[in-house]
Amino acid sequence: MESQLVYTNFGRVKSKRKTSHIMLELTGALLVLFISSIIYYCIKGGADTSKLMLRLFLNTLVCYATAFAVEYFGVFFNEKTEIKEYSEVMGVNKWLVALKRTVTNSYFYVTPLITLLLFPIYTPVYVMFISILVGELIGKMIFGGFGSNIFNPALVGRMFATICFSADIAKATVVKVPEAWTISTGATINSFAQSGGWLNSYTESLSNLDLFLGNYRGALGETFAFLLIILGIYLMVRKVIDYRLTITYVLALFLFAFFMGLTGGHNFGGSMQYAFRQICFGGILFGGVFCLTDPVTSPVNGTGKVIFALFAAFGTAMIRYFGSAPEGVAYSILLANMVSPAIDKLLSHKTNHKLVYQYSAIAALSLLVLGSGIGTGLYVKGQQEKQEATPSTSTSQKVNENINVQLLVNSDVSLEGVIR
Amino acid sequence: MNILTSIGRKHLNGHKGLTAEKKVVRYDPDYVYISATDNKGVELQDILPVGSKVKCQTVLGKRADFGIPVLSSVSGEIVEIKKVFNKSLLRPANYFVIKNDKKYETEKSEPVTKDLTKEELAKFLQDHGYTGMGGAAFPTFIKYKTDAKIDHILINDVECEPYLTTDYAATFEEMENVIYAAEKLANTMGVKDVVIAIKKTKAKAIEHINNCLKDHPLIRLVCVKDVYPAGYERTLIKMIFHKEYKALPSEVGIIVNNFQTMAWIGSTLRTGVRPTSRIYTFSGEALKEPQNVLAPSGTLINEIIDNVCGLKATKYTILSGGPMMGRPLRQSDIPLAEADSGVTVLPLAQLEVGKAVPCLRCGICVDHCPMYLQPVLMFQALKRNDYNAANKLGILSCVECGLCSAVCPSHIELTAKFSASKPIVKIKTIKK
Ligand code: SF4
Ligand code: SF4
Numbered sequence: 001m002e003s004q005l006v007y008t009n010f011g012r013v014k015s016k017r018k019t020s021h022i023m024l025e026l027t028g029a030l031l032v033l034f035i036s037s038i039i040y041y042c043i044k045g046g047a048d049t050s051k052l053m054l055r056l057f058l059n060t061l062v063c064y065a066t067a068f069a070v071e072y073f074g075v076f077f078n079e080k081t082e083i084k085e086y087s088e089v090m091g092v093n094k095w096l097v098a099l100k101r102t103v104t105n106s107y108f109y110v111t112p113l114i115t116l117l118l119f120p121i122y123t124p125v126y127v128m129f130i131s132i133l134v135g136e137l138i139g140k141m142i143f144g145g146f147g148s149n150i151f152n153p154a155l156v157g158r159m160f161a162t163i164c165f166s167a168d169i170a171k172a173t174v175v176k177v178p179e180a181w182t183i184s185t186g187a188t189i190n191s192f193a194q195s196g197g198w199l200n201s202y203t204e205s206l207s208n209l210d211l212f213l214g215n216y217r218g219a220l221g222e223t224f225a226f227l228l229i230i231l232g233i234y235l236m237v238r239k240v241i242d243y244r245l246t247i248t249y250v251l252a253l254f255l256f257a258f259f260m261g262l263t264g265g266h267n268f269g270g271s272m273q274y275a276f277r278q279i280c281f282g283g284i285l286f287g288g289v290f291c292l293t294d295p296v297t298s299p300v301n302g303t304g305k306v307i308f309a310l311f312a313a314f315g316t317a318m319i320r321y322f323g324s325a326p327e328g329v330a331y332s333i334l335l336a337n338m339v340s341p342a343i344d345k346l347l348s349h350k351t352n353h354k355l356v357y358q359y360s361a362i363a364a365l366s367l368l369v370l371g372s373g374i375g376t377g378l379y380v381k382g383q384q385e386k387q388e389a390t391p392s393t394s395t396s397q398k399v400n401e402n403i404n405v406q407l408l409v410n411s412d413v414s415l416e417g418v419i420r
Numbered sequence: 421m422n423i424l425t426s427i428g429r430k431h432l433n434g435h436k437g438l439t440a441e442k443k444v445v446r447y448d449p450d451y452v453y454i455s456a457t458d459n460k461g462v463e464l465q466d467i468l469p470v471g472s473k474v475k476c477q478t479v480l481g482k483r484a485d486f487g488i489p490v491l492s493s494v495s496g497e498i499v500e501i502k503k504v505f506n507k508s509l510l511r512p513a514n515y516f517v518i519k520n521d522k523k524y525e526t527e528k529s530e531p532v533t534k535d536l537t538k539e540e541l542a543k544f545l546q547d548h549g550y551t552g553m554g555g556a557a558f559p560t561f562i563k564y565k566t567d568a569k570i571d572h573i574l575i576n577d578v579e580c581e582p583y584l585t586t587d588y589a590a591t592f593e594e595m596e597n598v599i600y601a602a603e604k605l606a607n608t609m610g611v612k613d614v615v616i617a618i619k620k621t622k623a624k625a626i627e628h629i630n631n632c633l634k635d636h637p638l639i640r641l642v643c644v645k646d647v648y649p650a651g652y653e654r655t656l657i658k659m660i661f662h663k664e665y666k667a668l669p670s671e672v673g674i675i676v677n678n679f680q681t682m683a684w685i686g687s688t689l690r691t692g693v694r695p696t697s698r699i700y701t702f703s704g705e706a707l708k709e710p711q712n713v714l715a716p717s718g719t720l721i722n723e724i725i726d727n728v729c730g731l732k733a734t735k736y737t738i739l740s741g742g743p744m745m746g747r748p749l750r751q752s753d754i755p756l757a758e759a760d761s762g763v764t765v766l767p768l769a770q771l772e773v774g775k776a777v778p779c780l781r782c783g784i785c786v787d788h789c790p791m792y793l794q795p796v797l798m799f800q801a802l803k804r805n806d807y808n809a810a811n812k813l814g815i816l817s818c819v820e821c822g823l824c825s826a827v828c829p830s831h832i833e834l835t836a837k838f839s840a841s842k843p844i845v846k847i848k849t850i851k852k
Binding site: 003004005006007008009010011012013014015017018019020021022104105106145146147148242295296297298299300301302305344347348349350351352353 | 813
């Protein structure tokens with residue numbers, strides 16, 4: 001038996017944890033969310049259940065088919081030379097190689113699932129198709145595929161759809177459902193809340209518990225706050241997502257809302273409750289757990305991640321409370337994605353020599369977030385007082401009593417279906 | 421605890437059980453090969469001619485760069501000077517070939533009993549040709565030739581590299597010398613605190629050291645977590661003293677020595693005999709009988725593998741050092757140097773080659789890099805052949821600890837890429 005010395009500098013000590021495991025675990029968590037919402041709509045769907053399920057089924061099918069097709073050809077095109085080499089060396093058909101790579105190197109199965117969860121259940125199929133197409137193509141493949149994209153693909157698709165089809169998405173809720181309070185998304189619950197004046201007691205329409213458990217309608221993945229928190233903790237413990245991102249983001253927004261509540265006239269308990277509700281509403285938890293943490297589009301550096309999350313939180317708060325768009329999560333994460341390479345660049349080389357800058361950057365951003373929280377509270381209060389002083393405009397007193405009226409007063413096309 | 425990095429949190433499977441509890445075996449080669457060049461490939465000065473009779477510790481020549489002598493490791497005769505592959509230069513270079521008469525006669529120097537001044541100490545260390553035995557072969561005297569105020573001497577017995585057990589084996593034999601050296605050097609440098617660092621998990625060695633240290637209040641033992649790279653001095657100082665420095669530990673008042681370097685210094689001070697044989701760990705799953713081998717420096721690797729350990733794998737790869745920092749060898753008839761800790765021989769089947777998937781920019785490598793670099797960004801720069809950007813990211817500060825490759829979930833070979841690219845980066849950036 002002749003022994004042979006082989007020279008190789010590769011593969012000696014390798015981590016047991018592989019990227020594919022990470023991706024599968026993430027997909028698992030997303031699936032839990034997906035299945036929960038299916039169950040929810042099966043129970044609460046009433047007479048529309050079959051209709052809803054059919055639509056969901058179609059959407060899923062379209063999403064996956066489109067995503068797969070785009071990624072497959074994307075991989076084939078982007079990695080032409082590698083695929084050719086590999087297929088020549090191993091004697092495998094190059095289309096098969098591309099197929100394998102779509103699964104093992106490009107993880108085509110994650111983005112469509114996130115996209116599905118970002119939309120309400122009854123979203124028209126063509127909206128779904130176009131947003132996944134845009135997301136995959138412009139968000140992912142054009143940049144060179146998995147690992148090279150700058151923006152979160154699912155959010156790119158969602159944004160595109162929000163801009164182009166907001167009316168269609170809103171109409172997605174024109175389905176008869178029994179609960180009188182059901183609020184649906186598209187404009188999401190936040191537009192509802194916004195029109196009630198941010199600090200007011202629109203809360204009565206939806207109890208804390210229902211909000212926490214997700215007993216209302218919204219985008220598929222966004223409503224189950226309770227489940228999202230559990231999944232988030234699980235994923236953080238398993239190191240699938242980076243805890244620094246999620247915790248910074250959610251905590252910053254919580255504190256923002258808390259201080260906003262305090263200066264806006266709530267007492268301590270009221271502010272806590274207000275902040276809690278703000279976190280549970282809309283996409284903050286979903287975005288914080290599944291979108292912001294997309295490793296590809298966040299900075300690589302620990303400090304960078306904290307700064308990135310603070311930046312996104314600030315953006316979310318600003319857009320949510322001041323912007324015309326009711327839901328700031330998607331926008332702000334995409335904005336933060338944009339600065340992520342710059343953060344990487346600033347925090348490079350031996351970072352231990354720049355600790356002072358790092359800490360001061362974090363401190364400054366935290367102060368900015370908290371300060372603007374206080375400022376926003378004062379501002380909103382001022383607005384309210386002004387409104388109360390001039391009773392000719394729709395009286396906020398009345399608004400509190402009957403949100404439906406308020407919404408009808410302000411009604412536009414998207415709100416038609418919001419309340420049933 | 422700093423949440424912004426995870427340096428010093430990575431536990432690796434040590435594989436040390438293969439050799440840890442084995443008795444040290446002695447191996448006497450017929451010929452030894454001692455480098456006739458320094459670490460940069462420059463010829464030694466005042467070279468002894470072919471045919472000279474030598475003893476252990478005879479000066480064969482002086483290194484041009486630091487003026488430290490190169491010593492013969494055996495007694496016998498220089499039979500020729502020829503080109504042999506030098507694994508740190510990565511090319512053939514001149515070597516003394518010394519025929520070993522196996523008598524190990526020694527050209528003793530005077531034992532040192534009196535207290536040394538700083539200058540005398542530095543001279544003593546320089547004249548006896550000490551270089552660090554932990555792997556980097558940094559000349560020891562330079563560490564002591566400092567004007568900085570030194571508060572601590574740190575004796576590094578951590579040995580975080582998987583498979584290697586040479587420091588561990590030496591711990592049971594050399595404590596006397598280490599204590600002697602430590603007290604002497606502490607006295608000279610005015611140091612009030614000498615620390616021996618070892619991993620928590622090495623219970624037997626800890627017990628032994630504690631027994632030996634009973635009457636020596638100056639020296640204390642510190643146990644560190646079983647993580648990689650706890651044995652790298654930058655990380656070790658951070659873990660024990662919570663201090664950071666730029667280039668040299670003396671900036672924060674610390675001198676770090678490898679355990680065996682200290683033992684050798686102690687032996688020379690005490691008895692006048694400067695050892696020239698050291699313990700090399702020969703380990704790895706491809707060997708029939710992994711061993712800790714005591715051999716004169718300059719022994720050929722393949723002699724020990726064939727005569728002491730035996731091969732059992734058909735396809736194998738040889739690393740000079742452990743799997744993390746070790747470098748693969750293209751041939752096995754290469755002489756061992758004084759700074760080598762051992763050789764790891766792994767079956768090819770155990771390696772994972774060509775399974776890398778795209779980087780997901782998770783930042784795990786950044787979190788772990790003990791030099792606080794960004795392996796992922798350097799890798800991306802190198803991938804697009806942007807050597808300037810890689811240089812700006814600090815690739816030349818990379819110590820090739822291998823950790824980024826080991827933690828990467830995408831199994832990308834970052835360290836291999838860096839060690840291959842560093843020479844190119846050097847050339848490209850000097851031109852500018
Ligand atoms: S550990 Fe690997 S996958 Fe993660 S950022 Fe570094 S190189 Fe990329
Ligand atoms: S090999 Fe270099 S870049 Fe990688 S972790 Fe070690 S020092 Fe950092």
